[in-house]
Amino acid sequence: MKRRYVAFLIALLLLLCGCKQKTNKYGFDVVPVADTTKESSISEKTTTDGNVDVTTGDINSQREFMEYITQGAGMSDELEVDKTLVFIADASAILGVDPRIYERFNELLVNKYGCDFTVEFRGYNTSDAVNYQNEIRALQTSNEQVDVLITGGGTANVANTYDKAINDGLLEPLGSMLGTEYGKKLWSSYPEKIWMRVCRDGEYYGVLNMENGNGHPLILINSKYIKDESVVENIKTIEDVYAFIDSLGEIEEGIIPLVADLDSLYEFESGYTFYSCILGRENNGKWEAYFALEDEKYLSHIKKLREYGTAKGMSQSAAKTLGKFVVMIDSMPMSDYSGNSIRVKENAQSSEYYELEVYECASADGWYEYMSNMVIGIASWSHYKEEALQLLSLIASEPELSNLLAYGVENHHYTLNEDRIVYKEFDRSNGRLPNESLSLGNYMITNPSGLEPLDKISTYDSYKLKLGIASRYNVDLSEYNALKYKINSIYTNKDYANWLYKDNYMELLEGMRSKMKTEGIDELINEINRQLDEAQK
Incomplete structure (x- = not known):
């Protein structure tokens, strides 16, 4: 068992260290581990003892439970309370994190907020979606204690872990609880659009705590190039740019x-992205999907982008990072855009950001x-469903708790300057900080960092966002996960990285188009259109 655990831990570390600290449209990446050299001293490595008889679904009849990492365990006796809640999270929020964060969390629950429980956080490798989902079902079948859980990230085999968890009966419906004291507090702690995102057939089964990548597309002009503001204030379209x-x-x-x-440029044309290279548009009042790499209008867009989007010795990503551009069209997260400036770096190696003044022409x-x-x-x-609701409600509504889970312990890991987060230097031998955009706290109520506004909820509510076409018409591609994965693997293949700005871009485009056709992208498009036609009758 020890050898298996070490292998698991090494694999998990490799996974975490290989990922970017960024969200993307296909799912959530996990945060790299900053310092795990003393992991054994700051987190408990555990596996559930014994095997379990499981007869539900496709779970093996005899199986061992997955290993997990713990934080905050064993504090109920110390704080003189009778109950311990088990909170299953992704290992990226637990592994190698400074244990003082979770110790302080439990102290606040009991001593400040009057809870009669503490929380044991367990970190699982949720990116192994099939095994993780089977693990949760096995825990349910064997009646092992779990009180709060995360559905985990999606993969080619399980692209939608939230709906699968609902269908498997793993999540408690929240609707009947939302009228209680803590239910009302939970509801009021999130923007309506966040609740819409987790709504299924009028019911709610969970909350979304991490940084929300949704924003509306903007046309931003580097103020350095503005000589007459009356000229740029009339820029509203791509052609104007x-x-x-x-x-x-x-x-x-x-x-x-x-x-x-x-995608942002395309949204200025009232378009919609279904999936990699599968776009949508309205045709005679009805939405349809089509293959972008065969569409004349799309191809004309990318040729224009190639014409205006290159400079000797400068890539698009570097220009965005360094502020080396005239105009930018993008959907900016709160942390990177304030309304009149964006965050940029002096050079690619720098860890420090400064503000570049920009002018917002249109959205x-x-x-x-x-x-x-x-x-x-x-x-x-x-x-402990009532206690679990209380826990979710407190995390969602109390900035002190969400700040703790996102930024660490105040005055040790960070300080506040005019209500903004200022990180401090600290001894990392005790463990790292959580990643603020992937933490277990409610991102919408944490104190701002970077260029984030003081009132994130109002800012998010001000975004011009519409329910997506796939969501609105409930396009279900769950039976096509393997095909979607193949198509996306072609689009994200390193051979095609930055393809548009390479000398042989047409050759690369044709290569992508041919491979996607061979793999069956037309089948995927036809299925989307079949479902759209059915829904729009």
């Missing part, structure tokens, strides 16, 4: 005229979708 750039004449070397996210409607993964809910077989 091209005309403005042309009016500037020759632009200095190393500056990219237009940095643009393809388009963005989209928000039903949430598929990383939803946190109450385990349906918990014996």
Whole structure:
């Protein structure tokens, strides 16, 4: 067992260290481990003893439970309370994290908020979606204690862990609880659009705590290039952007005229993205899906982007990071855009950011979708459902608790300056900090860091977001997960990285198009259109 655990831990560390600290449209990446050299001294390594007879679904009849990492265990006796709740989270929020964070969390629960319980946090490798979902079902079948759980990230085999958890009866419906004291507090702690994302047939089964990547597309002009504000305030369309750039004449070397996210640019044309290279548009009042790499209008867009989106010695991503652009079209998260400035770096190696002044010319409607993964809910077989609701409600509504789970212990890991987070230097030998955008706290109520506004909920409510077409018409592609994975693997293959800005971009485009056709992208598009036609009758 020890050898198996070491192998698991090594594999998990490799997974965590290989991922980026960024969310993306296909799911959530996990945070790299900052310092795990003393992991054995700061977290307990545990496995549930024994085997379990399981007869439910496709779980093996004899199986061992998965290993997990713990934080905050064993504090009920110390704090003189009778109950311990078990909170299953992704290992990225637990592994190698400074244990003082979870110790302080339990102390606050009992001593400040009057709870009669503490929380044992257990970190699982949820990115192994099939095994993780089977694990949760096995825990349910064997009546092992779980009170709060995260559904985990999606994979090719289980693309939608939230709906699978609902269908498997793993999550307790929250509807009947939302009228209680703690239920009302929980409800009022999230914007309505967040609740919409976790709503299924009028019922709610969990909450979304991490940083929300939804924003609406913006046209931002680097203020350095604005000579007359009356000129740029009339820029509202993509064609206006091209005309403005042309009016500037020759632009200095190393500056990219237009940095643009393809999806954001497309949304300025009232378009919609179903999946990799599968776009949507309205045709005679009805939505339809089509293959972008065969569409003349889309191809004309990317040719224009190639014309305006290059500069010698500068990539699109570097230009965005360093502020080396004239115009940017993108959907900016709260932490990177304040309304009149964006966060950029002096150089690629720097860890420090500074503010670059920009002018917002226009915004388009963005989209928000039903949430598929990383939803946190109450385990349906918990014996402490009221306490679990209280726990979720306190995390959701108390900035002190959410700050703790996102930023660490105040005055040790960070301080507040005009209500903004300022990180401190601290001894990392005791463990790392959680990643603020992937923490277990409610991102919407934490104190702002970066360029985040003081009132994140009001800012999020101000975004021009519409329920996505796939969500609105409930397009279900769960039977096509393997095909979706193949298509996405082609699009994200390193051979095609930054394909648009390479000399042989048409050759690369044709290669992608041919491979996607061979794998069956038309089958996927036809199925989307079949479901859209049925829903729009």
